Amino acid sequence: MRSQGLRIAFFGASLASAWWNGASMYYRGILRALHARGHHITCFEPEPAGHPLPRDVPVPSWARVVVYPVQDTTGLERCLEQARGMDVVVKASGVGLHDEWLNHRVLELRSGRTQVVYWDLDAPVTLERLLREPGDSLRALVPRYDCILTQGGGDRVVLAYRDLGARDCVPVYSAVDPDVHYPVSSDPRFGCALALLEDRLPDLEQRVECFFLRAAELLPDKHFLLGGAGWGERPRPANVHYLGSLAPCEHNVMRGSARAVLDVSREGMARFGFSPTAHLFAAAGAGACLITDTWEGIELFLEPGRECLVARDGMEVAEAVLCLTDEGVLELGDAARRRVLAEHTYAHRAVQVEQVLGYTGRPSLPREIRV
The missing domain is CATH 3.40.50.2000 (Glycogen Phosphorylase B;)
Incomplete structure (x- = not known):
């Protein structure tokens, strides 16, 4: 060449x-x-x-x-x-x-x-x-x-x-683009216990229901945010506020304002494993405290327990939300960002x-x- x-x-x-x-x-x-x-x-x-x-x-x-x-x-x-x-x-x-x-x-x-x-x-x-x-x-x-x-x-x-x-x-x-996804000042509009940013897709909807909406049902006193296209007519718990499609310029502030951010894989990606989503790296780049659904190979990208939290279902997502301390939120977000900037x-x-x-x-x- x-x-x-x-x-x-x-x-x-x-x-x-x-x-x-x-x-x-x-x-x-x-x-x-x-x-x-x-x-x-x-x-x-x-x-x-x-x-x-x-x-x-x-x-x-x-x-x-x-x-x-x-x-x-x-x-x-x-x-x-x-x-x-x-x-x-x-x-x-x-x-x-x-x-x-x-x-x-x-x-x-x-x-x-x-x-x-x-x-x-x-x-x-x-x-x-x-x-x-x-x-x-x-x-x-x-x-x-x-x-x-x-x-x-x-x-x-x-x-x-x-x-x-x-x-x-x-x-x-x-991977992460450091010029696009980075920490910004928080905004009260996006303050919540857990945020999810995903478009509504046929092979994703059931997993969003299992991991995100189920966690919201289990924690009715916590505030949840859902962003992305297509969810407007989807029934959801009363404590889930739907944001609609967010402009890319608001992605960092949403992820940085939420106490934790959830990443959910599509069904085929979860079955095959080794398929981290673009949203996972974008959230890590923004310094977000990440909770991800479990899939084979996650440790090649982020270390569970140190750089992210891993959940097998909505109940474990809810448990992770409840157990997070202020110190833990900061430590997980900072560790994830350092890892992706160094390797991904x-x-x-x-x-x-x-x-x-x-x-x-x-x-x-x-x-x-x-x-």
């Missing part, structure tokens, strides 16, 4: 809008960190017909963004031509429109100078589908990609993809991506981050 920086074409969902786009923080963190290391990013993203998505961040200066219409594939054909000859072409999962068509077409860009990578942002769900449906079109394409990158899943995901013929499969976990920033992940792609043009260690 050449040393002056890679030219990377990235086909994914919206970079500037988090509206029903759980991957937005991950996209921004990884791609901004790659840009900071000298790479040139072009993002190709769809514009839903008739209703452009609300942007929650400005058009980034660290990536060129090309928005294509989705009525047919004409705009995408032009995007593919722009991507031809770049050093790396990435097709992310979950673009939402023309996904199967694009999975095939990006492979036509492979050449002696162009690697084509499939980046699976929901590997547990994808793999369960591929194993359940042998005729799924992606299954036959897996061996043709130069590499499969995943947002999580650990050895189970790696082995499953290799069993499907993947040349290589590497988890690139979520997107600068660390960008170095890992370079190594997977065989790029050797820059030193391997990211800059030091002061706590």
Whole structure:
């Protein structure tokens, strides 16, 4: 690979809008960190017909963004031509429109100078589908990609993809962007015993009910906050106040004002383990006192009992809320923040991506981050 920086074409969902786009923080963190290391990013993203998505961040200066219409594939054909000859072409999962068509077409860009990578942002769900449906079109394409990158899943995901013929499969976990998630002054509006910030999704709702709403039922005299899209019509205990969707500029203050913050994994991620959410790292970066549902591999990212608390159900969440002392809240939040800044920033992940792609043009260690 050449040393002056890679030219990377990235086909994914919206970079500037988090509206029903759980991957937005991950996209921004990884791609901004790659840009900071000298790479040139072009993002190709769809514009839903008739209703452009609300942007929650400005058009980034660290990536060129090309928005294509989705009525047919004409705009995408032009995007593919722009991507031809770049050093790396990435097709992310979950673009939402023309996904199967694009999975095939990006492979036509492979050449002696162009690697084509499939980046699976929901590997547990994808793999369960591929194993359940042998005729799924992606299954036959897996061996043709130069590499499969995943947002999580650990050895189970790696082995499953290799069993499907993947040349290589590497988890690139979520992380913290220290320039985006950091401690701020608390705000009385967000004062509560426990806060949860998650959109309402089919494979998450039951676990939110088990871990968060059940804990609220058990602690009727405690104040709980719920933020995220889609929960407005969902019945909830009287002590749970629904905030609706929060602007990203309020995420840090919400997490820093709550006595504790709960992180809940989606069902497939919990089953496979080794799948920390982007919200977990964002909360740690903000210095929040974290309570997380239990899943295999948590200790690779945060040490239970010292950097976070782990619960198996709503009753254990309620017990953790009751047992937290003022000193414990501060100690857990500070320890979690130190750990993620030392080991789990997107600068660390960008170095890992370079190594997977065989790029050797820059030193391997990211800059030091002061706590």
